[in-house]
Amino acid sequence: MIRIVIDKDQKEKIEKIYRRWFNKHLDSFKEVVDKDEKLKNIIFGENEYNEKDLLYFLLMDTESLKIVKEKCDVNNTIFLKEETIGYLTKRYENFRSSQAAKIVEELKILSCPYCNQIGMITYQKDGKRKFTGELDHYYSKSKYPELMICLYNLIPACRVCNGLKKEKNEKIINPYDISYKSNITFKTTFDDECKLDYLFGKSDHFKIEIDKNKLSDEDFNEIDLFHLEKRYEQSKNYAQEIILKSMAYDPIYNEKISKMFNENPEEKLNQYLYGYRDDHLKRSFSKFNQDIINEFKGRKE
Structure with a gap:
């Protein structure tokens, strides 16, 4: 749902x-x-073993990963040796425990890029960086x-989403693929009889839904795979708070507060409030909050 956008400096640091x-495991x-x-054959093709091609393979971008994945599909009757899988598993487990938090x-x-609901933090323990999420x-x-x-096949995610993804093989977008923009947008719907109380944030007689108008197949797959609509149905208290604030903060108050911010005052004000x-x-x-305030900001205007 949320793309992982990496700037040049971050890319250099995580790849370093x-x-x-x-390098400790090259031999x-x-x-x-x-x-x-x-x-x-998957890594080098017809070339001889060399470290340059090896590192290119390990640090492939999302498009190259897709190409190699398709190459693996073509050769799916040829399996890696058990010893190879065992070795790669140990290397992955070592990376997960020693490097994931640094990345x-x-x-x-x-916050989890798949759901944007569950937080993930890193912390120091016994001289090592730890990570509360999963890869x-x-x-x-x-x-x-x-x-x-x-590297770019390993997605930092919360345990809930990682567990759900293991259960199915749905086609979704790799969060590292910034060429794709998610069209998932949250909105509220309400019972006409409770409209006034709802508009003032006093009623919970409304529903949280995802706007289905502009969704791609991958968006629908994400919604289904991670149960996004059902999970966000339980977030009415977040929406009520935003609805109430959108009605309570008058233009004079907003103008006074916006003077605190030098750049993009309206944008910063909305983030602050x-x-x-x-x-x-x-x-x-954050994504849910932004969608709901955009909905009610439009209604006020």
Whole structure:
């Protein structure tokens, strides 16, 4: 639902973290590749083993990941050796425990990109960085073990969403793919008999829904896979607070508060009053809050 947008500086930092970690395992990885023809072919094709192609493979962008995934599909009758899968699993587990928190911290991800409901934090314990979320394999590690430790196949996610995604094989967008923009938008619907109380944030006789007008197949798959509409139905208290504030704050008050902000005063004011950020990954429910205030801001005008 929320794309993970990485600037040039962040990309350099997280890939440096990854390379520093992987360099410790170069020798053992080469031994594994030399013994497994399928993995060798997937990574190097007809070329000989070389570190440049290996790092390119491990740090592939989302489009290249898709191409390699399709190559794996073509060769799905040829399996990696059990020893290879065991080795990659150990490398992944080591990366998850020792490096994931560092990556997430550099990306400043504080909320799950799949649901934007559940927060994820990093913290220090026993001299190591820890991470309260999980890493989802966008392409399943059970079906595509070849991609198990590719950096941009590992999506920081909450445990709820990671668990739900493991249950199904729905086609959704990789959050690292910034070429795609989610069209998922939340809105409220109400019972006409309760309209006045609803508009003043005094009634909970309304529903939280997702606008279905402009959704792609991938959007519908995300909604279904992560139960987004059902999960956000339970967020009426967030919507009520926004509705109440949208009616309570008059233009004079808004003008006084907006003077606190030097740049983009209206945008900053809305973030301050209604609890959302342009970078939704830095705050849980931020996307939902923004959608609801946009709905009621329009009604007031």
